[in-house]
Amino acid sequence: MARSHLTLAALATSAVAELDVVGAAPFGSAGRGDFDSAVVTGRDGRLWIVRVPRSERAEQEQSADLVALRALSQGARARLPFEVTVFAGQAPIDGTRAIVSEFVHGTSVTLTAIDLELATSIGEAIAAVHALPTSLVTDVGLPATGTDEAHRAAQSLIERAAATNLVPAALLDRWRQAGDDAGLWQFTPAVINGSLGADSFLASAGQVTGLLGWHGLRVGDPARDLHWVLGIRRDGIADAVFDAYTRVRGSVDRRIRQRATLLAEFEVARWLLHGTDTRSTEIVDDAVRMMSRLVDDVLGDATDSIAPPTLPILAVDEVEALLDRAERVS
Structure with missing residues (x-):
C-alpha cells in the first residue's frame, strides 16, 4: 500500500534535524512507480523531496544514487550548467529507509x-x-x-x-x-x-x-x-x-x-x-x-551508418579544379 504524503512528511522531520515542515504534497503517481514520494516545504520556504523505495531493485538504485551524489563534490557541481540535488538525511521505515534531499525545480x-x-x-x-x-x-x-x-x-x-x-x-x-x-x-x-x-x-x-x-x-x-x-x-x-x-x-x-x-x-x-x-x-x-x-x-x-566515414566523392570538374589549385601552389 502506498504511503501517504503526510507519513512521508513525518519521516522527513525524523531524517533532517531542525526541519520544520509546514506543507506537504504527493509527488508522482501515488502507489505507482518504484518510489513513494512527497515534496515537503520547510518554514524557511525551502523545498525537499522524500522518497521511500517500493522494491528491492529500487532500494539498490537509491543506495547507488547516494554514493554517486556524495562523489559529486562542490567543485564538480560548479562545473555543471544545472542543479544536482543535495542529500539531507535518512530515516528507517519498514526494513528500508526514507531518503530526504533538496528539491530541484523544473518540469x-x-x-x-x-x-x-x-x-x-x-x-x-x-x-x-x-x-x-x-x-x-x-x-x-x-x-x-x-x-x-x-x-x-x-x-x-x-x-x-x-x-x-x-x-x-x-x-x-x-x-x-x-x-x-x-x-x-x-x-x-x-x-x-x-x-x-x-x-x-x-x-x-x-x-x-x-x-x-x-x-x-x-x-x-x-x-x-x-x-x-x-x-x-x-x-x-x-x-x-x-x-x-x-x-x-x-x-x-x-x-x-x-x-x-x-x-x-x-x-x-x-x-x-x-x-x-x-x-x-x-x-x-x-x-x-x-x-x-x-x-x-x-x-x-x-x-x-555505423561504417567508417569516407571522403566525399568529387565530380570531374571538382577534381580538375583541385589539381589546378595544387599545381599553382607547387
Whole structure:
C-alpha cells in the first residue's frame, strides 16, 4: 500500500534535524512507480523531496544514487550548467529507509516535449558531465570501463543475440561489421551518468535545470549517455543534441554518433535476450518485430551508418579544379 504524503512528511522531520515542515504534497503517481514520494516545504520556504523505495531493485538504485551524489563534490557541481540535488538525511521505515534531499525545480522532460532549444541545452548538459575529471569517480571506487572492455562486451552481446537464430541476416552483418571495426571503439573513457533518458532531465523555459538519477555514475563510453537521443525521429532534434555536445567537447570522439547508433540498436538485442532468458514468447515476438522494423529503417537511411566515414566523392570538374589549385601552389 502506498504511503501517504503526510507519513512521508513525518519521516522527513525524523531524517533532517531542525526541519520544520509546514506543507506537504504527493509527488508522482501515488502507489505507482518504484518510489513513494512527497515534496515537503520547510518554514524557511525551502523545498525537499522524500522518497521511500517500493522494491528491492529500487532500494539498490537509491543506495547507488547516494554514493554517486556524495562523489559529486562542490567543485564538480560548479562545473555543471544545472542543479544536482543535495542529500539531507535518512530515516528507517519498514526494513528500508526514507531518503530526504533538496528539491530541484523544473518540469520532467518527455521525448515529445524536446524542441530544438531544449535539445541544444541537453547536448550541453551531457557534454558538461563528460568533461568532469574521471578521478572523482575512480577515487570513490565506482566502476570504470575501458575501450577494450566495451568492445568485448559489444562483441559478446552480438554473438549471444546471433545464437538465438532470430536476428535478421542484414542486421547481424551490420552489427558484426561494427564489432570488427577497431576504429569505432577508439574513444577516451569519460565520466558518464550511465542511465540517461528523456525523463532524467528537468527543464524550464527551454533550458535544463536539473538531472535526476545518478545511480549509474561511472567512467565509460560517452556514447552510452547519448544513444537514447536517436529515438527522437523529429527533424533536427538529434542533430541539435549532437551539435551542441560537439561544440562543448570538441572533436575528442569523432565516431561517437556512430557508436551511439549501434548502442541504440543493441537495446533491441537486449530485449530479445531478455525474452529468451525468461522464456517469454510475447517479448521474443515483440523483439523480432522491432528488429524487422529496424532493418527497414537502417538500410534505408544513410544517416544511420555505423561504417567508417569516407571522403566525399568529387565530380570531374571538382577534381580538375583541385589539381589546378595544387599545381599553382607547387
